[in-house]
Amino acid sequence: MSSGVHSDSVQKHKDFLFPAVAMYYQEPIALERGEGMYVWDENGNKYLDCFGGVLTTSVGHVHPRVTEAIIDQVQKLNHASTLYANGPQSRLAAKLAEIAPGNLEKSFFTNSGTEADETATMAAKLYTGRQEIITLRHSYSGRSAAALTAAGQSSWKILPSQVPGYHHGLAPYCYRCPLKLTYPECGVACAKDLKELIETATTGQIAAFMAEPIAGAGGFIVPPKEYFKEAVAIVRQYGGVFICDEVQTGWGRTGDKWFGIEHWDVEPDIITSAKGMANGSPIGWTIARKEIADAVPTLSFSTFGGNPVTTRAAMATIEVIEQENLAHNAKVVGDYLREKLMGLQERYEVIGDVRGMGLMQGMEFVKDRKTKEPAPATVSKVFEETRKRGVLIGKGGLYGNVIRIGPPLVATKDNMDELVTALDDALATV
Ligand SMILES: Cc1ncc(COP(=O)(O)O)c(C=O)c1O
Numbered sequence: 001m002s003s004g005v006h007s008d009s010v011q012k013h014k015d016f017l018f019p020a021v022a023m024y025y026q027e028p029i030a031l032e033r034g035e036g037m038y039v040w041d042e043n044g045n046k047y048l049d050c051f052g053g054v055l056t057t058s059v060g061h062v063h064p065r066v067t068e069a070i071i072d073q074v075q076k077l078n079h080a081s082t083l084y085a086n087g088p089q090s091r092l093a094a095k096l097a098e099i100a101p102g103n104l105e106k107s108f109f110t111n112s113g114t115e116a117d118e119t120a121t122m123a124a125k126l127y128t129g130r131q132e133i134i135t136l137r138h139s140y141s142g143r144s145a146a147a148l149t150a151a152g153q154s155s156w157k158i159l160p161s162q163v164p165g166y167h168h169g170l171a172p173y174c175y176r177c178p179l180k181l182t183y184p185e186c187g188v189a190c191a192k193d194l195k196e197l198i199e200t201a202t203t204g205q206i207a208a209f210m211a212e213p214i215a216g217a218g219g220f221i222v223p224p225k226e227y228f229k230e231a232v233a234i235v236r237q238y239g240g241v242f243i244c245d246e247v248q249t250g251w252g253r254t255g256d257k258w259f260g261i262e263h264w265d266v267e268p269d270i271i272t273s274a275k276g277m278a279n280g281s282p283i284g285w286t287i288a289r290k291e292i293a294d295a296v297p298t299l300s301f302s303t304f305g306g307n308p309v310t311t312r313a314a315m316a317t318i319e320v321i322e323q324e325n326l327a328h329n330a331k332v333v334g335d336y337l338r339e340k341l342m343g344l345q346e347r348y349e350v351i352g353d354v355r356g357m358g359l360m361q362g363m364e365f366v367k368d369r370k371t372k373e374p375a376p377a378t379v380s381k382v383f384e385e386t387r388k389r390g391v392l393i394g395k396g397g398l399y400g401n402v403i404r405i406g407p408p409l410v411a412t413k414d415n416m417d418e419l420v421t422a423l424d425d426a427l428a429t430v
């Protein structure tokens with residue numbers, strides 16, 4: 001299957017967009033339409049979409065209920081700005097206060113995950129009266145100056161740190177333990193190290209700890225189940241609040257729960273999200289405990305924040321997830337996929353680790369299982385080969401050696417069989 005190279009859209013993309021707007025594949029794909037689990041490119045080629053535009057089309061491409069909500073709202077009111085109340089924004093905020101864990105009550109809507117994280121750190125600083133933020137190595141939070149500073153991956157840091165006060169804790173990355181220990185004998189020492197980090201690298205007066213339940217761009221790194229309880233207890237002991245970045249892990253993605261952090265029995269003080277929240281309409285969301293939200297002065301404006309069209313899309317997406325029981329589907333189909341990937345790992349030495357939760361599953365590729373030397377070139381080849389077989393997947397990780405699978409939550413076991421067959425055939429060719 002060949003595409004992109006003769007596409008006028010790809011050519012104009014190359015000619016008129018910043019080269020930094022990088023595209024996947026040697027012959028980039030220009031997508032033209034989508035339906036459910038499938039997308040078509042401009043040359044009519046059909047692909048099974050197992051990455052969902054980076055875990056974003058959560059209920060499948062062009063879901064009729066979401067589309068109807070958008071069309072209905074566009075015909076009524078397209079824009080309001082945050083200076084006026086609008087029904088879709090208010091109703092969505094009330095719904096989110098109902099489904100968010102713990103005492104999270106007040107929302108601020110923006111346009112992206114980057115802004116959601118910015119809003120959260122700003123609120124944490126104002127609430128605590130402190131300036132320092134702890135994030136994790138291998139994390140990702142977006143592309144603003146603060147978000148790039150917060151990121152824990154050199155590949156995303158196109159500029160050196162621009163914002164003071166960020167410190168990076170050890171990632172709970174068991175496959176490549178930064179302390180060279182083994183779980184569970186390690187006693188989750190990576191979490192305990194936060195105490196040392198706070199006492200040695202900060203003023204001891206931290207505003208917040210911001211972390212993803214599963215490091216997404218970092219390569220779907222799943223922490224040990226005790227990690228967040230330990231880490232958040234230390235952070236709170238030093239007066240910081242816990243910002244949980246659910247940009248990738250929210251909306252049922254990890255299976256059976258709305259949010260990834262709910263698997264570990266820890267209540268965040270702030271949650272941020274974006275991506276899958278509105279099935280592809282641009283939205284950023286920050287929800288906080290009332291006292292934290294109240295600490296942000298009244299003048300903070302967002303032109304497109306809480307836009308009635310995108311908030312209708314978000315509400316429709318959330319209703320579809322509820323009514324079609326998609327968080328449970330993510331658990332059932334995710335477990336099924338996981339077993340199949342483990343089967344591939346048994347047959348292909350190059351697959352060093354299989355990890356993930358629900359419909360967020362990754363495979364880390366290595367040249368040698370003992371040395372764990374990353375194998376990004378093999379990932380690139382598998383990537384090209386699966387595309388030839390009509391299947392789209394993602395990649396990531398600090399070394400670019402992790403295949404990331406994050407299909408829409410409507411994925412079926414048959415879809416996963418199709419994916420695994422393509423992966424198997426692709427692996428056989430490399
Ligand atoms: C965990 C996490 N936080 C924040 C962001 C930034 O979101 P956006 O690209 O919508 O600004 C991303 C984007 O991939 C992300 O994965």
